Each structure stands twice: as structure tokens, then as C-alpha cells.
Amino acid sequence: MPLPSYTLGVMEASAYAPEVFARGLPSGPRPEQSFEDVAKSAGAVAGDASALLSLQGISLSFGGVVALADIDLSVRQGEIRAIIGPNGAGKSSLINVISGVYRPDRGHVQLDGTSYAQVPTQRLAHLGVARTFQNLALFKGLSVLDNVASGLAYKVRSNFAGQVLGIGRSRGEQRDSRSRAEQILEFLHLTAIRDRLVGTLPYGLQKRVELARALVAEPRLLLLDEPMAGMTASEKSEMASFVRAARDRFATTVVLIEHDVGVVMGLSDRIAVLDYGRKIADATPDEVRNDQRVIDAYLGVASDNEDGAGI
């Protein structure tokens, strides 16, 4: 069912979320590591509200077409931070800058106190950053479990000879990555399909597998590029509750790109609004909802998009 209007989207998201959220909550004793992580990060959140990620004066253009113009953005530890805007507003470019896929023409990305002109993509996982992609970027020749386990590949230190012969630290690593992948699959209700090839799954599930692959590394910063695009309304609210549950369980900071305003309102702590590569608002959902510039620039366009995107 397509979302008839922007307001209903909000209601649905918030109305469904608690129930699904409860399903997604940890239901038993959890591995100690996760407990520690939660405790550590929770302390950090309470102690200071300093930015985990901040962008300073980011500008980017492609052959004269401005994608991003002088964007500043700060993301606090532990918050769910949404970036919204109509199609072509520069949202995906922004995520690609944060994850180092694009090098901005000007400006810096500050991640955990270190400033980069271009974030080193190859080191992203080591820096505790994981992301999903607007168009699915799964490894379609691998099973669901292997896709998710590949999210831990950056940690592997055994060499191929050790893995082939099954000696050295390779066995431990293999066991460890499997069990962590299985935990994440359980957390996201994917256990039943763990041995399926991802290429054979419906779209909504593939999106969730991609979330699992990003989450398995328990990143400190999770970048989600339109995680709900092309989903049904109930899939969207389910995904929203998974995102929140993930934040709560792993103390992950989330940056979320979406053009379905409805879902975002109920989910995020703060929202930045982009239009034609510029940031036109940056505030709490309530404030954004009442911001005249946002309503003018975005909502008129958004209601057009809703019809297409809500299916």
C-alpha cells in the first residue's frame, strides 16, 4: 500500500515501532563483548556530547554541476541523525564523501578527532565505520551467512595458507566470525534464510542482509544510504525499529539518508535537510516539521516522491 500522505507515514512509523522493537530487543544473556561495548559507549554519551563525526565546509561538484555546497554537519555520539532532501539534493554524495568514495573539492571530514581531506576508504572498517548502499551492494554469489561474515573480513589476520591447511589462528577466526554473524542474523530475524544465496532473496530481505553485514563489525558509526527505499510501509517501519534496536544494542551512532520523510521523523534525534546541495535546516524532527523553508523547499516535492517511493 502506498503511503497516502506524509503525516500517515509518521504515524505508522511510530505506531508500529514499539511492537517490532520489542521483538528486536535482546532477549537473553548476550556475549560479554557487546555488554562491554554498550557500557563504554553509554558512558561516553553521558559524559560528553562531543561530535563523533563532523563535516566542515564540504563542497563537491561533478563537471560544473554542484552536488554539495559548503555543508557543515555534526553528529553526536549515539544519536540517530537523518539527512533528508528531495531527489538530487546531494544526500548520497554526502554519504559517499563521509565514506571516502568521493573526495570533496573543499572541506574536511573529521572523524573521531582526526581530520581528513578524503577519508581513506580502505581503512574505513578499521576506523569503526560501516555503511550500506542505496542500490544493493551485496555479494550475490555468497550465502546470507557468508555475506554477513564478510563484514568481519577486515579483522582477518591469518593468511591463505593457514586457512587452506586449517592451521594457526585461522580456525579461531573462522569460528569467531561465524558465531558473530549468526548472532546478528538472529538479531535481525534472518536465521531462517542463513544458507540462501542472497541473489535469490526478495528486495526487502536483501536490504536487511546488507544492514546485517554492516552491523556485524559493531561499528561506532553506521551510514545508511536510503535503507528503506523501495520497501512497503510495514517493511519500512520494521526496518526503522531494527535501526533503533541496533543503536540501542551496539551503541552505534547512525547517519541515515532517506527521502521518505515520514519514517525519519519518528526515528531520528536530529534531522538535516538538503536542497540542491545546500543545507537548509538542521534541527529536531519537531522543529524541522514546522520550518517554513523546509515545507516550501521540500515537502511540495516530497509528496510527489511519496507515491513512487512508498510502494
Place this chain on the structure above:
Amino acid sequence: MIADFDYQFLIEVLVGGLLSGVMYSLVAIGFVLIYKTSGVLNFAQGAMLLFAALTFVSLVERGIPFALALAVTFAFMVAMGVAIERTVLRPLTNKPPITLFMATLGLSYIIEGAAQLIWGTQVHGLDLGIEDVPLEIGGVLISQFDIFAAVVAAGMVLLLSLFFRYTRIGLSFRAVADDQFAALAVGLRLPLIWATVWAAAGLVALVAGLLWGARLGVQFSLSLVVLKALPVLVLGGFDSILGAIVGGLLIGASEKLAEVYIGDYFGGGIESWFAYVVALVFLLIRPSGLFGQKLVERI
């Protein structure tokens, strides 16, 4: 020792190299035509060239007049191009480019086999009526045949550009080359365009086959001239006719110069791989090729 460097000889070598580069470009253009419209690297281009030359020569040997043989061969090549498009490429629409490439590899085996099954495996001489007597221009000796080949190649490039600039189907081709979806959206008939392009590639194969056949003799190894065109394509980009021309000239010239001036240090015979090394070194320095634009990865 070095004082007496023979500049005249250098120029002779250079011009000879550039002219043989034109011959490479000629083969490369056939690839570009097809790659631009359908994204296929058509490895069978060499086999088509062999087929064209062999058919023509066999017809002439059977007493058919030159012009008629040319027309019949051309008709044959057009039919072959259309048939390839129908039977091989259309069922493979939307498959990864590398699958299509492998299909054309299989195609080249079929065409090579068929050409020799029909016309036999012996070597044929091909005389286009051009005497290969060197001309002296400004004190530099230049092969008359090479000049003829260069003129024919230039003529063909001109013909193709006129065709693509001024005919309806040619304009459609350019639209498809720019963006297949855009072309579909404005209702161009893709199959017709693809068939035309394969026919054009057949024409290029015919011309290149005659020129190469006149130089090397018409035989199986003629299909190996694709191996000369591939480094040209790597250098110039698979999708640029200008790139194919400039790439051909660069490869032709550097290959001849290397052969004459440094070949002895390697014990000779370096032309089998030298062009590839030139293309690779160039690409490692400039990954987007001669004229290629840097593509922005969309994710």
C-alpha cells in the same frame, strides 16, 4: 659514433610506422563501432576480416569481375553481421559484457572454421593493382601501398562520419551510443540500429581484409590482425573512433621505432608484445586512456 645520426632514416622509419599504424586503426575502428552501440568487444572482428578477404579472393579467382565480387562480398558481410546480431547477441542481451565477449570469441572460431571449410586453407595472393614501389618524397622513401592504404582508411573514416552525421539511422546510432535508455525513451528502434552497426562493421572488415590481405596474403593468420588492434583499443579507448586513429598511429610509430632502434638489444622479434607493453605503460600512467573521460562511479 653517434655524431652521424641518420635523421632521414629516422623519418623514413617514423613515416612507415605511422602508415602501418593506419592499418591498425582500420581494424580497430570495426571494434569501436560495435562497442559504442552495444558494449560488446567483438573479438570476431578478425575472423570477419578473414572471411571477407577469403570470400572476395575466391570469387575473383573463379573469374568473377572485381566490382561484382566486391558487391557480393559486401552483401555477404552485411548478411553475416545481421545474422550474428540476431542469433548470438540478442539472446544475450543484458548479460555481463564479459559474457558477450566470450560469445564473440566462440563466434570467431565458427567464422574462421566456416571460412576455411568453404574456401579451403591454401594461401591466396591478392592483387589490388597497386604496385608496391617506394615513392621518394622529399628525400624520404615511402611505400606506395602504404599511402594507398592510408588514403583508403581516411576515406572510410570520412564516409562513416558522414553517414553518422547526416543520415537518420546514423543520428540514431549516435543517440544510442550516448545513452541506450535515452534512445529507447525516444522510440528509436534498437535492433535496426544494431543490425546496421554490424553491417557497418562488416564493411570495415571487408576493407581492412582486402588491404591486409594484399599485404600479407589471404590466409588463416589474417584473423590474427585483431591482436594488433587490441592494444590500439586499450590505448585509445574502446569507444572512441578518434582514439582508434590516434592510438593506431602511436602504436604503429612506436612499434617501428622500437623494432629498428632497440629491437637488437632484445634479439629482435619484439613486435609480438611491444604494442601491448606500450599500451599498458601508458594506461598505468593515465588510467582513463587517451581521450576517455574519468567515469564517476555511481553507488
Place this chain on the structure above:
Amino acid sequence: MTAITSDFVAAPVLPKWVVPVLLLAFAYGVVPLIGSSYVFEAILLPFLALSLAGVGLNILTGYAGQVSLGSAAFMAAGAFAAYNFNLRVEGLPLIGSIFLAGIVAAAIGIVFGLPSLRLKGFYLAVSTLAAQFFVQWALTKFSWFSNNSASGVIDAPRLSISGLALDGAVGRYLFALTIVTVLTFLAYRLVSSQTGRNFIAIRDNETAARIIGIPVLRTKLLAFAISSFIIGVAGVIWAFAYLRTVEPDGFDLDRSFQILFIIIIGGLASIRGAFFGAALILVFPLALSRLGGFLLGDLFDSGVLDMSQRIVLGALIILFLILEPDGLVALWDRVRRRLLFAWQST
């Protein structure tokens, strides 16, 4: 109805190792007793060498997604390296020569794999031709490689392992079979390890692979190295056990294409596929010559045979790409499931 339910028939409850072990028992225990020397010389030995080369190329092309048109160059490198190690290093056991030959092939593979760090798709495929032409040229040009033999064709050393002579047809077969078995087993382990999954990840989505922290450049070069090692050893088997001569001519571009065809026909990204593909590639010319001789009699001379082989081979490639892109392996699995279902429902 049957068509639908047949998908749910449980796979045979045999553990995965049973079929390979039975096949090996047959290959070691029965084949040497019943095979004629023609079967060993003309079918089984080239089959083993080409299958192994297919396994090697499949790691690079099928799993890691890097198309190579230069496989024969690595076979040649392996064969000549083994010959020279054997010739020039006093007291090195044959197995040592073969291992070192694989290492040499791997090193050459890394050098010619370097373009893969910058190039993709067709550009890479074409650049691997550089390996093909360069290696073939070097081996022909520098007579040191063939121990200054006038003809460039040299006799391979006799096969023996710790004094046990293996130069009869059966001996060479067992020698080749053992090497192929060991390397295939290791290749199987590799593709199901983390490294093998990294290969597939890079093949399926290189950007995503880089972002989740797979060391893309290192993994690509590793794929080139491992693949070339295996293909190099396949070259040693080809020269030492099958042909018993070492010469550059047999390792030409056609051989490279043949190995590529083996994995397309057999099935990309399948270890079994290489064996299926090699079997078909070897058996079909024999079948064709019998069939042609039967149908056309004297008209079907060697020239005609040669040409019709090319045509049929080309047509096979295209047919497989169109009708069964996952190769003989997929076809085999489907047929087996059908049969099993038919058998269970009777």
C-alpha cells in the same frame, strides 16, 4: 505437480566426501588395471593437465572475476621453469622442481596481474595477452631456457619419485593424478575459506568489498599468484607427463582460449566444472572425427575435421553461454536431481 515437488526432494543424504573418494578409489584402483595405453596417452593425461589448468583459471576468473587470456603463458612458464630447475640444480628432487616451477609461475602471474590494480574488464583481459605474447617470445628467443637446444624442443626428464621410475603410461598417469588430486583438494579448501570468499566479494562488488575492509589490491594479486601457481604446475604435467617434451609452441593463444572454454563450458566458479569442461573439450573432437568419418567417409579428411572442430567448439561456447551459463555442472546437478526424484518415486 511433480515439477514443483521435485525441488523439495531432499538432496541425497551422502556426506560430501563420498563421491570424490569413490571416484579417487576408482581412478587409483581400477583405471590402471583396465585402461589401455591409448586411453592414458591420448585422453587421461591431457585431461588431468587441462583440468588442473582449468581449476587454476577458475580461481582467477570464476571466483575472483579477473578474466585472463594468458593461461598458456603460465603453463609454459611452469614447464620451462621445472625443466631448468631439474637441469641446473644438482640433487633437487623432482617434486622440488615442480614446486619451485609453480612459484616461478606465481611470480610471473603477480607481475602480469599488476595491471589488474588499475584496469578492469576488457582492458584487463587485453592486458593479460601481454603475458601470453611476452612469455612465448622470451622462451623462443633466449635459448638458455631450452638449454641451447637447436630445435627449441627438448625432452622432458624422466619421471621418478625417490628412485621409483614412473615413465610408463600408467606411472605417468598416477604421477599426474596424485598432483592433480592434491592441488584440487587444496583449491577446494581455498575457495571455501575466508580468502575464497574475499575473491567472490571482489568479483561481485569491488567497491563494497573495499569499504568493508577487504584488502582489494592484495587479494587480487593473491588470486593471480595462486591461479598462476596451479596453472604452472598444470604446465609441468602437460610437458613432463603427457607430451614428454618441452616446447613453447604448444602453449600458444589457442591453448589459453581452450582453458578459458573449459571453465565456461564446465561452469565458472566451480572446481568440479573444470573437470567437466576438460572432459568435454577432449572427448568431443574424438567423437566428431568418428562421427564425421562415419557419415562422410573419405570426404572427411584432417583439414575438414580441423575446421569442423573449430565450428562445433565455437557453437558449443555460444550455446552454453545462452542456454546454460552456469555450465555442465549446473546441467549435471539438474539431471541428477531429476533422476533421483524419478528413482525415489518409483
